[in-house]
Amino acid sequence: EDQVTQSPEALRLQEGESSSLNCSYTVSGLRGLFWYRQDPGKGPEFLFTLYSAGEEKEKERLKATLTKKESFLHITAPKPEDSATYLCAVQAYSSNTGKLIFGQGTTLQVKP
């Protein structure tokens, strides 16, 4: 069964304190791994799609990496405005559709 597990569930950082969020997955053929940011009361905001092991993508203070079993979202020198829930999702070849399987998310709080 395709599955996504994110850790930690919650993370509290001081402004400027870098860290990483983990997304472990099991999927019958990975079509793509997606990272989203979700603010309270809003829909998920697209950040990255990774397709193959070894791939990396960056956007401002965020960098996403992918291996055959997990993905990391590295946050460098975070600011309070980076506080949000970060969601990881996988898209499998087997579904032959756009269906995403989501993890439970990591809620990040960055204190000034």
Added chain:
Amino acid sequence: KAGVTQTPRYLIKTRGQQVTLSCSPISGHRSVSWYQQTPGQGLQFLFEYFSETQRNKGNFPGRFSGRQFSNSRSEMNVSTLELGDSALYLCASSSKSPEPSGNTIYFGEGSWLTVV
């Protein structure tokens, strides 16, 4: 470029009633998916439509249904509402049918449904 638009944003319904939610995808996008988000279960896939055809369906009862129109706009309907149907319902759109390289999937702001 306009994003994914969902209406209504908030609504309150009574148990036993039915509700229809609407989604307008990004212009040019032909695939629309629906998800239910609750604190306990997270984001769960409901169904996906492409070119007016349902391509995939999640593990939800038959009370949950949807459709897609020729202009790619989509609606989902929940009949005989239950308290447990209270959730954020999210619509997502993407530009191509699945390809080996995958695609980018964008979400709307969602429709908050409260069942009382």
